[in-house]
Every structure is written in C-alpha cells, then in structure tokens.
Amino acid sequence: MTPARPNAPYQAFSTLATQCIVTNMTNLDANSIARELSITSEKLRKWLRDNEPHHPNDRWLFTRPEADNIKRRYRASGERRVVRATLRADRS
Secondary structure (H helix, E strand, O other), X not given: OOOOOOOHHHHHHHHHHHHHHHHHHOOEEHHHHHHHXXXXXXXXXXXXXXXOOOOOOOOOEEOHHHHHHXXXXXXXXXXXXXXOOOOOOOOO
C-alpha cells in the first residue's frame, strides 16, 4: 500500500511558484532588449546612458518588468528603428 502524500498539493504549488519567480526574475541584457526592439545594441546602450542611472563598466542587466518598462519608454521617446538598406550602383 502506498502511503498518503499530504504535501503533494503544497509541492505542486511550490514548484509552480518557483517557476514563475525564476521566469520573471531572469535578467535580460541590453542585447536582448535591443533585439526585441529591432535596433542595434549600440543604439540602445547610448539611449540607456542618456536615460538610465548606471555605473561605468557595469553590465546592463534588467528584470523582465524593468525591460518591459525600458521598451515602453524607448518607443515613447520617438527614437527610430534602424533601417538597413543596401545600395546598388545603377549599371545601365
């Protein structure tokens, strides 16, 4: 006979809560945020230097809520996306 598992509901909740915390607290760097914004990381870091407090030589790491806030503020600032174009000479 299998013994009763009185802690099973708690263990399931604990595992789910841990997954939510880990998912929401994973740090994103400037490169990841720049990719989500479809801009270069250099352009985002320049914007971050002008708009976010930061110690020189520290990495730009943000939680998911912070990254979402940065993306919202960047878009609201009116900065444009980088458009990559290739020019070709007219060979006629």
